[in-house]
Amino acid sequence: MHFAVAGIEVSPWLPPLVAFGISFFTSMGGVSGAFLLLPFQVSVLGYTNPSVSATNQLFNIVAIPSGVYRYIREGRMVWPLTWVVVLGTLPGVFAGAIIRVQWLPNPSHFKLFAGCVLLYIGVRMVRDLLNPKPGSKAEAEKRFQALVTAHRKKAAQSREPLPAVRVLGWNLSRVSYEFYGERFDVSAPGIFALSLVVGIVGGVYGIGGGAIIAPFFVSVFGLPIYTVAGAALMGTFVTSVFGVAFYQIIAPFYPAQSVAPDWMLGLLFGVGGMVGMYLGARCQKFVPAKVIKWGLAGVIVYTAGSYVIGFFL
Template identity: 70%
Template sequence: MLVFRTAGIEVAPWIPPLVAFVISFFTSMGGVSGAFLLLPFQMSVLGYTDPSVSATNQLFNIVAIPSGVYRYWKEGRMVWPLTWAVVAGTLPGVFIGAIVRVSYLPNPKHFKLFAAAVLLYIGLRMVQDLHKNKAGAHTKADAEKKFREMVRRHRAQGAQAGQGTAEALPKVKVTHFNMRRLGYTFYEEVYDTPFWGIFALAFIVGIVGGIYGIGGGAIIAPFFVTFFGLPVYTVAGAALMGTFVTSVAGVAFYQGIAPFHPNMSVAPDWLLGVLFGFGGMAGMYLGARCQKYVPARAIKWMLAGIILFTAVKYVAAFFGYS
């Protein structure tokens, strides 16, 4: 057993990386680092409920995310203008969120209720998206099927030509990017979205992510798919990269304000965060590699189920039913 002094817990050193690996493998397919599920594990299973758990969660993002981003970049599925718009919006929000967490939500019981509200909203939005627009369901399914068929075809062609799969896959091509609109093409489909809509969403998500300690990817990825109609195959990389940058800022901010709160655990538990990060690094890389072979609908149903289960559990615990 290993003692983590900042977190105030004792746990076998192989458990954090294993748990992070399993979570990140599945969640990274939807453009989510897995931090939104890792935080409930730390609070409910490990008993780590101090405000520093949010910073530790963001430290996990810093270590784990680069492998997933690298894979999406290598396969040409990074929409960089979308990524930087997300970063610009979430950075100021994450600082506000960190202050709110330390000043107004240090109580574990109240924070769990806040966490439940965030998870419920995310989960219900995803379920609503899966059920609405049934008239277009076949079109979306056909598009996803068409994409997977292209992946298989290019993989076969690449093998015959002596190329890797990533080099043979279709790439994202940005058609326009300015202060009003962002547009790009991917697999013969054209996507166009308002810049300020993305920025405003990112700012709000930054605040929530700064409080919760998730960087915001778990919230912003479903919004991109639901409200802006962007494909999960291109959103995932941008959401992960945005989460990485904002997590760096979040950890630095929590560490910086720690001396002003000497009676409270605010700075991250570096050892625990790094162990989680190593497991998440492997899980995200494999998840990003496998995502193109898994239907986007299946990914969203999986995430929605896990999110809602965790949220209901927290609400029940708050009212004394578990």
């Protein structure tokens, strides 16, 4: 099948199949999988036009709602955290789109930068998993996991879902919530600043930003992966909607480049991602947090390595 905007030939069954496999695992960590689809499109399919960024964001728009629906239905959406992420990433997405088409039509240099950022996050996650810090934090995490296990057993016996997240309060400085009896408190300006930077990265490469936001939530802010996944996915969805619209609007101003998304290719990726993300979100609560963290760290380190090594080859 020929995709005119992308300028490639590919079997129509391949995009949804690849997207399904990626999204099933990455959605458990609050990541849509777009950051892994990008190197697949560039390196495997040969899709190197600037419009690949918009096509990646189109994948997010189609795929993410199914996963977000599961998190909302199970009461695991921290809405104040979600809105801070959205407000931070939106300005960055617009700036990133302009940077992509104006100054980075060839993404090799920025891929090196993105690879270094992801490598730092991945290595930090691996270090924390291999050498957990002793003391109160380790004991709190152990106690927290025991609470989650106890509530799961109670829910299984009663066959009634238990409310997982309870927002305690939020303002311009802090966001506080309770998850299975454990309290978490995070800086709203810190989340906003991180989201702004991530929005620029997402706007340039169409990766949504969940690949960066979710690990930072876990490793830097100390939030449980079970509560940040929904917020990261929802933030990625909203910013992707505006990102695709913005790429489509500015496309006429760059007639010499392919800027607007390849709608057919993006929809095929999105359909596969939609199914994979729904099943991944549904299965997340049955997978230990440590397994999810290891999986997320693994794909981040692998992707970062491919970006950095590819720059020098």
